[in-house]
Amino acid sequence: xxxxxxxxAVTLRxxxxxxxxxxxxxxxxxxxxxxxxxxxxxxxxxxxxQVLLSYTLGFAGFIxxxxxVWTGCTAVSSxxxxxxxxxxxxxxxxxxxxxxxxxxxxLALSLALLLFTFAAAYGGLRWAMIxxxxxxxxxxxxxEQVLVAREKIAPRDxxxxxxxxxxxxxxxxxxxxxxxxxxSTARRIIADDLxxxxxxxxxxxxxxxxxxxxxxxxxxxxxLRYTFSASRPEIEGLWTAGESGSRDQAVRRVTEASGGVRxxxxxxxxxxxxxxxxxxxNIHEEPATVIFPPENPPVLLLYHDSFEMNFLRVFCIAFIxxxxxxxxxxxxxxxxxxxxxxxxxxxxxxxxxxxxxIRAMAATDVFFPVHDGPARIPGLLDRLLHLFFxxxxxxxxxxxxxxVLGAMAAGEWVSWxxxxxxxxxxxxxxxxxxxxxxxxxxxRREVGLPA
Amino acid sequence: xxxxxxxxxxxxxxxxxVFRDFWRRPKVRAVDGISFEVSRGEVFGLLGPNGSGxxxxxxxxxxxxxxxxxxxxxxxxxxxxxxxxxxVGYLPEHSYIYPHLTSEETLDFYGRLFDLSRRERRRRMExxxxxxxxxxxxxxxxxxxxxxxxxxIGLAQALINDPDVVVLDEPTSGLDPxxxxxxxxxxxxxxxxxxxxxxxxxxxxxxxxxxxxxAILYNGKIQAMGPVRELLEEKGRSRITLPELSPxxxxxxxxxxxxxxxxxxxxxxxxxxLEQFFLDVVEKARRGTQASPPKKEKLAxxxxxxxxxxxxAAPSTTETKREEPPPSAPPPAxxxxxxxxxxxxxxxxxx
Numbered sequence: 001x002x003x004x005x006x007x008x009a010v011t012l013r014x015x016x017x018x019x020x021x022x023x024x025x026x027x028x029x030x031x032x033x034x035x036x037x038x039x040x041x042x043x044x045x046x047x048x049x050q051v052l053l054s055y056t057l058g059f060a061g062f063i064x065x066x067x068x069v070w071t072g073c074t075a076v077s078s079x080x081x082x083x084x085x086x087x088x089x090x091x092x093x094x095x096x097x098x099x100x101x102x103x104x105x106x107l108a109l110s111l112a113l114l115l116f117t118f119a120a121a122y123g124g125l126r127w128a129m130i131x132x133x134x135x136x137x138x139x140x141x142x143x144e145q146v147l148v149a150r151e152k153i154a155p156r157d158x159x160x161x162x163x164x165x166x167x168x169x170x171x172x173x174x175x176x177x178x179x180x181x182x183x184s185t186a187r188r189i190i191a192d193d194l195x196x197x198x199x200x201x202x203x204x205x206x207x208x209x210x211x212x213x214x215x216x217x218x219x220x221x222x223x224l225r226y227t228f229s230a231s232r233p234e235i236e237g238l239w240t241a242g243e244s245g246s247r248d249q250a251v252r253r254v255t256e257a258s259g260g261v262r263x264x265x266x267x268x269x270x271x272x273x274x275x276x277x278x279x280x281x282n283i284h285e286e287p288a289t290v291i292f293p294p295e296n297p298p299v300l301l302l303y304h305d306s307f308e309m310n311f312l313r314v315f316c317i318a319f320i321x322x323x324x325x326x327x328x329x330x331x332x333x334x335x336x337x338x339x340x341x342x343x344x345x346x347x348x349x350x351x352x353x354x355x356x357x358i359r360a361m362a363a364t365d366v367f368f369p370v371h372d373g374p375a376r377i378p379g380l381l382d383r384l385l386h387l388f389f390x391x392x393x394x395x396x397x398x399x400x401x402x403x404v405l406g407a408m409a410a411g412e413w414v415s416w417x418x419x420x421x422x423x424x425x426x427x428x429x430x431x432x433x434x435x436x437x438x439x440x441x442x443x444r445r446e447v448g449l450p451a
Numbered sequence: 452x453x454x455x456x457x458x459x460x461x462x463x464x465x466x467x468x469v470f471r472d473f474w475r476r477p478k479v480r481a482v483d484g485i486s487f488e489v490s491r492g493e494v495f496g497l498l499g500p501n502g503s504g505x506x507x508x509x510x511x512x513x514x515x516x517x518x519x520x521x522x523x524x525x526x527x528x529x530x531x532x533x534x535x536x537x538x539v540g541y542l543p544e545h546s547y548i549y550p551h552l553t554s555e556e557t558l559d560f561y562g563r564l565f566d567l568s569r570r571e572r573r574r575r576m577e578x579x580x581x582x583x584x585x586x587x588x589x590x591x592x593x594x595x596x597x598x599x600x601x602x603x604i605g606l607a608q609a610l611i612n613d614p615d616v617v618v619l620d621e622p623t624s625g626l627d628p629x630x631x632x633x634x635x636x637x638x639x640x641x642x643x644x645x646x647x648x649x650x651x652x653x654x655x656x657x658x659x660x661x662x663x664x665x666a667i668l669y670n671g672k673i674q675a676m677g678p679v680r681e682l683l684e685e686k687g688r689s690r691i692t693l694p695e696l697s698p699x700x701x702x703x704x705x706x707x708x709x710x711x712x713x714x715x716x717x718x719x720x721x722x723x724x725l726e727q728f729f730l731d732v733v734e735k736a737r738r739g740t741q742a743s744p745p746k747k748e749k750l751a752x753x754x755x756x757x758x759x760x761x762x763x764a765a766p767s768t769t770e771t772k773r774e775e776p777p778p779s780a781p782p783p784a785x786x787x788x789x790x791x792x793x794x795x796x797x798x799x800x801x802x
Contacts, residue, residue: 006563010549010556017551017592083547087608090513091564092537443531448515449470 003093007101011075012108024067024113031060032120045134046142049125053146054409060117061318061405068110068322069345072329075102076442077338085447096439099330103435106326111319118315145223145263149305149413155209155297160198164191185365195294202289206281211300214274222271224264224278226298232288233257238281242270253283276300304413313414314404320422321401325349327431334438334445351392355400362386362393398425458527459488460616460647461495461512466521468507468671481507483671484521489649489664494642496658496679497651499668505651506544508668509620512649513541525616537565540614544621546605550594554585554604557593558611565612572611578751579607582637598625606634613753617641619650623657628729635661640750656726659683692721 015021035056036048076098079085088098134142168187171177177186201207224241234257241264242249248269256262270276278298282290292298328348332341351358367385401422404414468482482504489495497505510516511523514531528535548557558579562572580586583603588596593604602625609617622638623631631654638648638661652658658665659679666676675682696704701718708716 002566003564006560010552010560013556014549014551083543083545084549086513086515086543087541087547087561088564090515090536090539090541091561092533092566093564094533446516448510448513 004097004101004104007088007093007098008104008108011102011105015071015105015109020067020071021109021113024063025116027063028060028113028117029120031063032056032117032124035059036124044138044141045128045132046138046146048128048132049142049146050409052121052124052128054405057117057121057318058405060121061114061321064110064113064117064322065325065349067113068106068326069329069349070342071106071109072103072326072331073333073341073345074338075106075330075333076438077333077336077341080445080447081338083448089442089447094439095442096435098442099334099435099438103323103327103330103431106330107323110322110326114315114319114322118311118318122311144221144265145411146409147307148303148411149307149310150223150301150411151213151304151413153211153213153300153302155299156212158198160194161191164194167194182365192294196291199292199294199297200289201280201282201292203282203284203287206279207292208277208279209298210275210277212275213271213300213302219268220303221268222266222276223301224266224298225261225301226264226292227261227296228258228290228292230258230288230290232284232286235282235288235290236284237290238283239264239278240281241266241276241278243272243277248272301412307411310408310414313416313419314408316419317401317404317414317422320419320426324399324426324430325352327434331434331438334442351396352399355393355396358389358393358396361389364389399430459524460491460493460526461487461489461649462522462524463487463508463512464522466508466511466523467519468504468511468516469519481671482511482518485666485668485671485673486521487666487673487676489647491647492642492645493664494638494648494650494662496662496665497649497668498653498655498658498665499651503668504671505668506620507671509618509649509651512618513539537612538615540609540612540617542602542605542609542617542619542622544624546593546598546601548593548601548605548608551592553590553592554580554607555589557604558607561608562611567612575611575613575751575753578753579610582751582754583607599627599630602626603630606637610751610754615646617646617648619648621652622650623652623654628726629733631657632726632730637750637754641754644755656724 036052076085079088089095129139129142164187168177168183168190171186171190177183199207222241224239228235234255236253236255239252239254240249241251248267250266250270252264266276278300280290280292282288284290325345325348329341329345332344332348335341336344365382365386366379367382368379402418404418407414464486465484466482466486467480467484469477470479470481472478485504485508487495497508499505507516511518512525512530514529514536517531523530525535526538530536530539549560552560555576558576559572562575567575580589583606585600585603585607588600593601596604602622606619606622609619617638619638622634626634635657638650642648642661642663648661650658650662662679664676664678665682666673668674693704705716705718
């Protein structure tokens with residue numbers, strides 16, 4: 001351990017004395033102060049805080065990720081190139097200790113910078129709450145919807161998958177599934193169709209969701225968050241929450257524009273016995289179907305925890321993400337020469353940032369359709385591309401973090417369970433595997449080769 | 452091969468190193484089947500022009516490069532073995548020290564890599580800084596050092612673990628003559644303590660001063676190898692060094708030699724070597740400018756060893772390997788001296 005800590009200390013000391021830290025702190029101050037002013041929010045205090053928490057911290061986090069990858073890459077590859085590593089590997093230090101020492105050094109540096117960033121952001125938030133003028137409504141909205149950790153409850157599963165499967169079997173038995181269409185494609189088409197039907201509300205009809213939350217609502221208001229689209233710019237609807245006919249039932253008649261995210265504040269009294277039924281009625285006079293996007297259904301938000309605890313958990317996840325990137329950079333630096341390592345790491349960062357596009361591509365069966373229509377048949381190239389993106393998705397998905405900054409800015413609860421899962425999968429398993437791979441390679445690498 | 456007192460400390464047999472390109476095609480045959488052994492307490496020199504394979508050989512000895520074929524053992528183990536590395540000290544050709552660390556931090560860091568206790572690190576650091584004359588620069592960043600200072604701190608890190616095998620790549624490169632002399636004295640002292648020293652150098656005079664044996668490499672092969680004295684000895688010629696003689700005595704000696712060998716002997720006054728002359732001049736100048744005698748650079752205590760403290764109580768800064776008494780049979784030069792004495796007493800006719 002003594003050796004690991006000494007290598008970590010030297011890595012950290014070198015970074016600090018080469019003035020990286022000072023430069024990074026200045027850059028972070030610039031981002032933390034400049035970005036909230038540069039990005040135009042909705043003019044409210046809530047908007048300002050949300051920009052600070054999502055965009056500003058997100059950009060600062062991106063900069064710190066780049067620093068972690070870059071420092072990781074150069075920590076080994078640059079030392080091999082300049083032969084500083086010669087004097088380390090000729091000492092009785094196992095390769096795995098060198099890797100861990102370097103990694104810990106980078107983590108210590110990243111931790112200091114991340115602490116600085118989050119502390120500055122929190123300070124900025126508190127400063128804005130004191131010095132920025134805001135209405136009472138705005139302040140209440142900020143306290144209830146942003147500076148809070150609310151658990152997100154999805155509506156009860158309506159067994160659509162099972163219905164889709166049954167319908168697929170029926171259609172297959174009827175011979176209605178066209179020949180050549182992959183079963184997965186046919187199932188997906190049927191399921192999509194069912195979901196769309198379930199979330200479409202024609203004029204004069206309604207849609208019901210049941211939310212089960214089990215726990216107490218703690219006498220705090222609940223919030224329904226939803227979005228919809230319609231063929232008309234504005235839709236008139238009737239929302240009800242709670243037992244029908246009960247005096248605690250919350251009712252809200254709205255005329256709302258299509259698109260955009262809406263929130264309905266529901267008194268806690270409407271919720272009973274750990275569940276809440278919410279209904280929407282399409283009462284628009286002119287015929288217009290309302291569609292709630294199946295991939296983004298209404299959710300119920302319940303108070304769970306304080307903002308500060310959420311802030312702390314988001315900090316932990318941000319640090320875990322940086323730790324993973326530092327490990328990737330360090331491993332690349334061990335495996336490859338400096339320029340190749342930097343190139344490889346840049347690609348990895350890019351892949352992690354476009355993970356959702358990769359996921360979408362992996363879910364695509366036909367990239368080059370021969371003809372249009374629901375029953376497109378994949379060719380050889382389609383299959384190869386599908387395999388490629390599926391493999392890429394398999395590689396990238398475990399490393400992707402949920403958008404915790406966005407969640408925090410929306411006042412959503414980030415659980416300790418998520419922090420623990422991130423730590424287990426990314427730090428213990430993934431970084432452990434990278435450490436094993438790096439030490440295997442470093443032990444077998446001729447570090448004394450002429451540059 | 453387990454380590455044994457009689458076994459060589461370094462053993463290389465038919466060692467080859469071929470550098471390959473990206474496609475694994477052979478590019479350069481840097482070392483081409485060399486074999487040598489170095490015993491405990493021996494100072495072994497690797498010589499050769501640039502590109503002859505010296506540094507490649509040294510890097511293979513340290514596990515920085517892997518042999519393409521052949522057998523290499525250091526202290527009876529593979530050079531890549533962690534246990535072996537704990538007993539080896541290495542001074543590279545260029546001082547690859549972290550530039551953002553101070554002298555103290557540098558020695559402390561390398562000491563920690565050997566898992567030395569804090570107290571032991573502190574003790575050795577103090578002694579090494581005193582030995583290399585960098586006490587005044589203990590808090591200065593190594594990156595600000597001159598080449599000579601960087602070499603000194605590099606040497607100190609190579610000795611922090613009191614190694615059994617010291618590998619020195621161009622140890623006197625970048626040092627002034629005083630520093631060169633100190634390094635050479637240090638090498639000799641280490642060898643007397645039973646340490647094995649393997650060094651490479653372009654400065655042939657340095658090698659001649661300290662090495663017991665040398666190997667001359669060219670094109671990756673050993674072209675000549677053996678004890679320095681044997682390799683350099685001109686077998687058919689002798690040199691006699693005498694005190695200042697009167698003209699008459701000189702004439703008689705020359706006459707005797709003429710009669711004995713049948714040819715005219717060459718007569719010249721011996722010259723001091725330039726290094727010694729330089730050191731004398733500097734010492735004299737220093738005495739003239741300083742009121743008190745200068746502090747003598749001394750060897751780090753832990754490197755001297757407890758059992759040798761007496762022997763090394765007053766180490767001469769001008770001693771060389773040549774002044775050591777021969778271990779067994781008198782060397783050819785000693786036999787010649789005896790014969791000359793006999794000649795002078797009896798004359799050639801009386802023999």
